[in-house]
Amino acid sequence: MDPSATGIQEPFDLIRLSLSERVFVKLRGDREVTGILHAYDGHMNLILSDVEETIMIVDTENAPDGTVNVAKRKMEMLFVRGDGVILVSPPSRA
Amino acid sequence: MDETTPPPPPEEHSPPPPPPQSHTGSPTDFLKGVVGKRVIVRLTSGVDYQGILSCLDGYMNIALEQTEEHVNGAITNRYGDAFIRGNNVLYISAAETI
Numbered sequence: 001m002d003p004s005a006t007g008i009q010e011p012f013d014l015i016r017l018s019l020s021e022r023v024f025v026k027l028r029g030d031r032e033v034t035g036i037l038h039a040y041d042g043h044m045n046l047i048l049s050d051v052e053e054t055i056m057i058v059d060t061e062n063a064p065d066g067t068v069n070v071a072k073r074k075m076e077m078l079f080v081r082g083d084g085v086i087l088v089s090p091p092s093r094a
Numbered sequence: 095m096d097e098t099t100p101p102p103p104p105e106e107h108s109p110p111p112p113p114p115q116s117h118t119g120s121p122t123d124f125l126k127g128v129v130g131k132r133v134i135v136r137l138t139s140g141v142d143y144q145g146i147l148s149c150l151d152g153y154m155n156i157a158l159e160q161t162e163e164h165v166n167g168a169i170t171n172r173y174g175d176a177f178i179r180g181n182n183v184l185y186i187s188a189a190e191t192i
Contacts, residue, residue: 008148008149008157009149010149010151010155010157011148011149011150011151011155011156011157011177011178012151012155012177013149013157014148014157014175014176014177015177024173044179082179083181085179086137086139086178086179086182087143087173087176087177087178087179087182088176088177088179089161089173089174089175089176089177090174090175090177092173092174092175
């Protein structure tokens with residue numbers, strides 16, 4: 001087997017190998033969350049704990065373009081509906 | 095057409111059209127060919143992900159390795175591994191010869 005493949009046959013294997021790990025999730029609407037992945041399903045519905053959400057807000061009204069305000073908030077436990085998910089990145093395992 | 099006089103020998107007539115190239119294949123053949131290669135995945139949002147295509151499934155969910163996120167040509171993020179949910183994918187482009 002290709003050593004770089006590390007036993008990944010389908011994309012969901014990447015998620016399965018990230019259970020109980022901290023993952024980065026990019027969501028629609030310029031939002032990102034990081035949290036410990038507890039569960040997922042085929043829709044990419046996710047259960048995360050110890051979550052920090054980052055919301056990027058581009059202020060086109062008052063500020064010159066390029067200015068991005070960032071809002072953060074923390075949540076203990078979060079259900080993410082799968083259709084909002086763009087990208088999931090597991091912790092980099094060297 | 096007058097067939098009595100033989101026409102002059104055609105000077106190096108261009109060869110017949112080449113047989114169909116091996117890169118006429120189905121989309122599935124293309125995807126099989128790019129697994130393990132560098133690809134550029136563009137999402138409908140316009141964001142590009144360049145990396146090595148680990149695998150993909152029937153929903154076009156994609157697993158990438160050594161991924162760079164490009165927005166407007168600038169690298170905005172790097173991920174060791176990345177799972178991209180298929181509904182966001184606009185296209186998958188081969189970034190090296192397949």
